[in-house]
Amino acid sequence: QGIDSHIVIIGCGMSGIGAAQKLTKEGFKNIKIIEATGRSGGRIKTTTFGNVIVEIGANWIHGPSKANPVFQLACEHGLLDAQAMSEENQALDVGGHPSFQSFYSSSGNKLTPELTESVSQLFLTLLGKSKEFILTEKEPYPSVGEFLKKEIAKHVVEWKDDVEWKDDAETKKLKLALLTMMLKLECCVSGTHSMDLVGLGAFGGYKTLPGLDCTFPEGYEGLIDAMMKGLPEGIVSYNNPVKCVHWNGSFRGANSPEQTFPVMVECENGETVPANHVIVTVPLGYLKEHYETLINPPLPLSKVHSIQRMGFGTNNKIFLEFEEPFWEPDCEVINLIWEDETPLADVKPDVNQFWMKKIFGFTVLQPPERYGHVLCGWIAGHESEYMETLSDTEVKNSMTEVIRKFTGNPSITPKRILRSKWHSDPYTKGCYSYVAVGCSGSDIENIVQPLPLQEADTKPLQVLFAGEATHQSFYSTTHGALLSGWREADRLITHYTQCPLISQNLS
Ligand code: 6YU
Numbered sequence: 001q002g003i004d005s006h007i008v009i010i011g012c013g014m015s016g017i018g019a020a021q022k023l024t025k026e027g028f029k030n031i032k033i034i035e036a037t038g039r040s041g042g043r044i045k046t047t048t049f050g051n052v053i054v055e056i057g058a059n060w061i062h063g064p065s066k067a068n069p070v071f072q073l074a075c076e077h078g079l080l081d082a083q084a085m086s087e088e089n090q091a092l093d094v095g096g097h098p099s100f101q102s103f104y105s106s107s108g109n110k111l112t113p114e115l116t117e118s119v120s121q122l123f124l125t126l127l128g129k130s131k132e133f134i135l136t137e138k139e140p141y142p143s144v145g146e147f148l149k150k151e152i153a154k155h156v157v158e159w160k161d162d163v164e165w166k167d168d169a170e171t172k173k174l175k176l177a178l179l180t181m182m183l184k185l186e187c188c189v190s191g192t193h194s195m196d197l198v199g200l201g202a203f204g205g206y207k208t209l210p211g212l213d214c215t216f217p218e219g220y221e222g223l224i225d226a227m228m229k230g231l232p233e234g235i236v237s238y239n240n241p242v243k244c245v246h247w248n249g250s251f252r253g254a255n256s257p258e259q260t261f262p263v264m265v266e267c268e269n270g271e272t273v274p275a276n277h278v279i280v281t282v283p284l285g286y287l288k289e290h291y292e293t294l295i296n297p298p299l300p301l302s303k304v305h306s307i308q309r310m311g312f313g314t315n316n317k318i319f320l321e322f323e324e325p326f327w328e329p330d331c332e333v334i335n336l337i338w339e340d341e342t343p344l345a346d347v348k349p350d351v352n353q354f355w356m357k358k359i360f361g362f363t364v365l366q367p368p369e370r371y372g373h374v375l376c377g378w379i380a381g382h383e384s385e386y387m388e389t390l391s392d393t394e395v396k397n398s399m400t401e402v403i404r405k406f407t408g409n410p411s412i413t414p415k416r417i418l419r420s421k422w423h424s425d426p427y428t429k430g431c432y433s434y435v436a437v438g439c440s441g442s443d444i445e446n447i448v449q450p451l452p453l454q455e456a457d458t459k460p461l462q463v464l465f466a467g468e469a470t471h472q473s474f475y476s477t478t479h480g481a482l483l484s485g486w487r488e489a490d491r492l493i494t495h496y497t498q499c500p501l502i503s504q505n506l507s
Contacts, residue, residue, distance in 0.1 A: 002027040003496055006253075008265050008273055009033045010242050010280035013042025014070075014478050015466040017227050018485030019047030019279050024231060026493050031232075032273060036241035036427045040228055043283070043428060043468075044478060046219030049319050052371045053219045056317065056420045058478050061216075063209025064092040069486075070223070070479040074216065077226040084214035087414045093210040101333040103178065108408025111174065111337060114349070119175050123182045126151045142437045144203050145183070145195030149343050152179055156344070176342040181335055184360035184380070185345055191431040191476060193311040193381030200379065202435035207473035217370065220478075241268040245278050246296050247451055247462045262459040267333045277461055279488050281481075284447075284469035285429030295463065300453055306443035310469060311436030314423040316384045318359070318377035320414040325373045327364060327408050334375070335361035336406055351382050356398045358383035388421040395419060432476035433469035442471050450491070461495055464488045471490055 007028060009016045012035035023152050039045075043057040064071040064084060081091055087197040103111035130147050141147045159172060183195055190198050212340035215220055228236075244266045251264035253274040253422055261274035280287075282294070287307055291299055299307070327334055338357055349357070359379045377399065379387060386396060394415045404410050422431045435441070448470045451463040466484040474480030 002029040004029060005277065005492075005496065006030040006261060006275045007032070007277045007279065007492065008263075008275040009279045009281060009468070010245070010265070011035060011042060011283075012040040012236050012238075013281060013283075013467070014044060014224070014481040015485035016042075016279070016467065017224065017231070017360050019281070019466055019480040019489040020231055020235060020485075021227060022486050022489035023492065024235075026489070027192040028492075031235060032275075033236040034240050034242055034267065034273065035236055035238050036200075038239050040236065041221050041224040043422075043432070044224055047418075049374065049414055050372070051322055052374060052419065054317075054365070054374070054376070055215070055220055055320050056409035058212035058220050059215060061211075062213055062477050062479070063211045064214045065209055065211035068209050068211065068479050069482050070477075071211065073227070073482075074223055077223065079216050079222050079226065080214060081217050089214065089229075090211045091214040093208075094212065101335065102327065102331050103181075103335045103337055104406040105174070105177070105337045106339050106405055108406060111178070115171065115174060116178060119178045120182070121146075122155060123179060127186070130200060132204075133201050133202035136201075139200040141200055143196045144186075144190075144198040144200050147200050148183065148195060152176075152343055157241075167378075173255040173342070174337065174339060176344065177337045177339050180341040180343050181360050184358055185335075185378070187358075187380035188360060188378045190313070190317045190434045191315045191380065192311055192434050192436075197311060197313075197434075197436055199435050199437045199439060202440045205435060205441050205473060206255065206475065209479075240271065242282075242294070243268045244294060244296050245280065245463055246461075247278070248297060249466065263462045271383070275493055277464060279464045279466055281465075281467045283311060283312070283428045283430070283467060284433045286427055288312060289429055292356050295451075299451075300444050302453075303449065306439065306446035309436060309439035309443050310447070311434040311439075312430045312432070313381060313434065313467070314384045315378065315380045316387060316420045316422060317389070318379065318395060318399060319416075319418040320362075320375045320377065320396075320403075321416040322373040322375070322412070322414055325364075325368070326403075326409065326412055327375075329368070331364050332366060333361055336402070348425070349383070351386050355379075355383035355386045356402050359402070368393045385423045387419070388424050392417055392419075398445075434476065441472055444470060444475065448487075458503075461492060464491060 007023060007159055009019050016033055020031055020033055025138045045056040046053055046055055061071050075085055103116050105111055126148050130144050186195050192198055242265055246264045250260045251274045253259055261276055263275045263278050265273040265275060265278060291307055336359060358381060359377045362375035362377045365374040400413055403412050422428055448465055450461050466488040468481040470484045471480035
């Protein structure tokens, strides 16, 4: 038997696969996924780098514990190691924040824990405070960046009288440089050019789950492969970019001219696919660039404004392989402190000349038995977008210079380099979403609203919206993406289970 409704899912990332998985399980028979590229996974992308595998996109399961559906699926498919699945790991709660560890300064010194610990503590406390404004009526500043900088400035004044902070000018300078690095790291976490662009009022709307972030030993894409195996063969049409979703119409199917459909998906190659419902899962970055032509009749203004207001930035990775490690064996993160920087100076950075200064540091791919000696540099914002325009050699040379400067070792040379280029990816146009200044959770709600907006319409739920940017509290993550796909599948399932006759009278 099964439900005869024709459903097209645009995009074969985590949200599209999640939607297809749920609909298939519920007995929907005519599901088609249309994907622009030649692969499944979207921003989950594993590749090889020399002899090791690395993640070009999503890295960790954030908050791997019972409430995280990506963690649950990964466990079911046996894709995680024992430590990641242990009860202890699941119970650890670090508030979603990566640890600060080894600090190298631009004069080639390592900073002492005495210096770095109090600064890390201060920054994490202020970051915690910046998430509390979700509970208040009004926030004191529009952005997280402005709030953090004003709070830091207050602390600097207090440093004079505080015994613990009674430092010489040089130490104070280093502490401010450390705080600048922490702001750069936060830009990577939020996927933004500057924390001045991230809205303070909505910042606390992002929710973390317990569990110490873990990786997939054989690659994140293993989960995509496992999920794809559960879908009917041939469900995806690859290398088939969608040009336009025509809705509120009456379209005839090529194979069933007697039947009419309210929606028709037009592909770049001229193919047309009629449908009763379409779930759009394209990234917000793509939607921002193409909403005017992707949906016809055009999106209602309320939706357009929310798409424009929501933030979508760039965060890239630069992998470097070395013959020998220059870091301690158990080191997980190397933070780079440019001694001349302070968050309190209002300077416009020279992006083209000093793009590499935006890298907050490197994560060390652990353990070396699996990864060899590989570092992953993280860079967000306009500098990251500029980096994408450079050649591999230019990036490698700049990285070599930076590492020599910070280690004081003039002979260190990376063997190999590989980087992501998410901003130039035509079907992504960045990394992930954030709630920008001037927008709130209701903008996410607006984007989610299916078309037509009027419930009373005779043909409801023609165009539905999923994808990481449409999840209220887990945006920017793989579990947010999965839950958004499940949400839209559930919307259709409820629609059909509440009105069982609809499936017999689709046109
Ligand atoms: C996570 C992590 N992670 C690093 C980097 C990136 C991301 N994420 P998809 O794009 O996957 O699928 C859409 C498909 O649509 C795609 O295949 C397109 O080709 C296709 N398409 C587009 N146009 C089309 C057209 N016209 N026609 C047909 N098809 C079309 N998430 O959980 N852990 O470690 C990271 C990271 C560098 C780029 C990440 C991480 C984000 C996830 O990868 C992402 O959300 C999902 O994969 C998206 O799935 P999807 O289906 O929605 O889209 C307080 C506060 C702060 C808030 N942020 C804190 C959280 C931090 C998030 N951190 C991420 C960090 C890393 C390192």
